[in-house]
Amino acid sequence: MRYSKIRKMDIADGPGVRVSVFLQGCTFHCKECFNPETWDFKGGKEFNDEVIEEILELCDKEYIVGLSILGGEPMHPKNIEGTIKLAKSFKEKFPNKTIWSWTGFLIENIVNKEILNYLDVLVDGQFQRELRDPRLKWRGSSNQRVIDVQKTLKKEKIVLYEE
Numbered sequence: 621m622r623y624s625k626i627r628k629m630d631i632a633d634g635p636g637v638r639v640s641v642f643l644q645g646c647t648f649h650c651k652e653c654f655n656p657e658t659w660d661f662k663g664g665k666e667f668n669d670e671v672i673e674e675i676l677e678l679c680d681k682e683y684i685v686g687l688s689i690l691g692g693e694p695m696h697p698k699n700i701e702g703t704i705k706l707a708k709s710f711k712e713k714f715p716n717k718t719i720w721s722w723t724g725f726l727i728e729n730i731v732n733k734e735i736l737n738y739l740d741v742l743v744d745g746q747f748q749r750e751l752r753d754p755r756l757k758w759r760g761s762s763n764q765r766v767i768d769v770q771k772t773l774k775k776e777k778i779v780l781y782e783e
């Protein structure tokens with residue numbers, strides 16, 4: 621897996637001050653994607669154990685409330701194992717901090733559902749230009765869902781995130 625960039629202090633992608641990781645590679649190619657430079661799976665930099673350590677170190681600060689994993693496409697079959705490794709390592713070290721992630725897949729269509737065990741919130745669905753609404757929080761278009769993943773797993777039906 622490869623990644624595009626890490627933001628050490630991000631206040632735009634999820635609540636509070638977070639560390640954000642933008643993974644590399646996405647095949648959805650949504651019109652007016654906010655991040656087309658992340659589409660190429662060969663772009664960016666190598667994502668390895670050292671990068672995971674670096675991310676965990678950045679998260680090990682009192683003011684960092686969680687990790688956000690964006691893309692590119694974190695849930696693409698080529699990226700999902702790396703995403704799981706990152707999310708699992710994070711939750712082992714910081715069980716009280718949250719993970720938010722964004723994907724173009726619907727939650728029902730994610731190939732490796734192990735990732736759901738580690739996520740607090742998942743914003744799912746492709747960005748659709750014709751449904752774009754700048755008033756929406758955490759999502760670009762109204763078809764996307766901000767899902768409370770742990771409640772969804774427990775109730776076995778989609779539960780939306782409430783602040």
Ligand code: SF4
Nearest residue numbers: 646649650653692724
């Ligand atoms: S899924 Fe996300 S990264 Fe991929 S094209 Fe759509 S908006 Fe861009």
